[in-house]
Amino acid sequence: MSRKYFFLLIAILFVSQGSYAQIVRKRTTLLMGGRFDITIVAKDSLLAEQNIDAVIAEITRIENLISDWKPDSQLSEVNQNAGIRPVKVDREVFELTQRAIRFSEITNGGFDISFAAMDKIWKFDGSMTAMPSAEAIRKSVEKVGYKNIILDSVQSTIFLKLKGMKIGFGALGEGYATDKCRDMMLAKGIKAGIINGSGDMSTWGKQPNGKNWNIGITNPFHPEKLLAVVPLKQDAVTTSGSYEKFVVFDSKRYSHIINPATGYPATGLCSVTVFGPNAETANGLSTSLMVLGKTAGLLLLNKYPDYSCVMITDNGKVVQSKNFRMKKFKARL
Structure with missing residues (x-):
């Protein structure tokens, strides 16, 4: 399992604002190791810009708590003390870890926040000429295993049992940040906007002209084209995919997204887009x-009736979950 950046670009399609009372302001910045596009609808430019500043401050706060590449973050302290001692963390970090472990349990390790300890034996930069050996793949995940994460709810501590273990939230953390910022904006009376963290997107409200936000999903086989355009209100959408990073051995396509339970890359699907009320959950589902894969993935999704998905198989077949809500959705491969 690899950190997801822009493997499938999700574009926000704006329509003309006309002469409506509210305005749209958008800013792009780098946070949490990736790109964030922040869009706010407000009554004037000053209010919109002030709230964009507030969103950036909130994402920065979360990053300083859960970043596994900032040496002074709480998560880094947990990793630095693997096999040594439990580390007390803020309740926010503890509960995010709890939710991530639940995903690990329900997917039998197909999703695992301890993937950060995985050896990087797969290369997706064109340098690989042969598959790693079965022994090298087995060894690459020796330090991976959510069952070796010990949580103490009373003390609010996290302990990694094995030396060399690491946990990391990756794109799950980006989804969490977009949800938190949407909730914050709604609490402040900002009635519409989009927080897009490297393709993990939380939306709310409508455009100033009263129309829904239109989200364009990139075609994985023709990245310059859109697969479809989907209208959203107060929803979240996340995409996991491998069309930019993969290798092919013996005519079989291996994704850059690694199964942390086995060490082998995912196969069969080149793109999964999940829709639902919460970007954190949608991200966990899209990665999982x-x-x-298609069959086991749809069985998992059945446990989350508020979420739906569109999958694209390696051979170009479009698969929609039974509860997919967009009746007029038409994919164009």
């Missing part, structure tokens, strides 16, 4: 579905 890529790893589990």
Whole structure:
């Protein structure tokens, strides 16, 4: 399982604002190791810009708590003390870890926040000429295993039992941040906007002209084209995919998204887009579905009736979950 950046670009399609009372302001910045596009609808430019500043401050706060590449973050302290001692963390970090472990349990390790300890034996930069050996693949995941994460709810501590273990939230953390910022904006009376963290997107409200936000999903086989355009209100959408990073051995396509339970790359799907009320959950589902594959992935999704998905198989077949809500959705491969 690899950190997801822009493997499938999700574009926001704006329509003309006309002469409506509210305005749209958008800013792009780098946070949490990736790109964030922040769009706010407000009554004037000053209010919109002030709230964009507030969103950036909130994402920065979360990053300083859960970043596994910032040496002074709480998560880094947990990793630095693997096999040594439990580390007390803020309740926010503890509960995010709890939710991530639940995903690990329900997917039997297909999703695992301890993937950060995985050896990087797979290369997706064109340098690989042969598959790693079975022994090298087995060894690459020796330090991976959510069952070796010990949580103490009373003390609010996290302990990694094995030396060399690491946990990391990756794109799950980006989804969490977009949800938190949407909730914050709604609490402040900002009635519409989009927080897009490297393709993990939380939306709410409508455009100033009263129309829904239109989200364009990139075609994985023709990245310059859109697969479809989907209208959203107060929803979240996340995409996991491998069309930019993969290798082919013996005519079989291996995704850059690695199954942390086995060490082998995901196969069968090149793109999964999940829709639902919460970007954190949608991200966990989209990553898990890529790893589990079409059949097992749809069975998992059945446990989350508020979420739906569109999958694209390696051979170009479009698969929609039974509860997919967009009746007029038409994919154009």
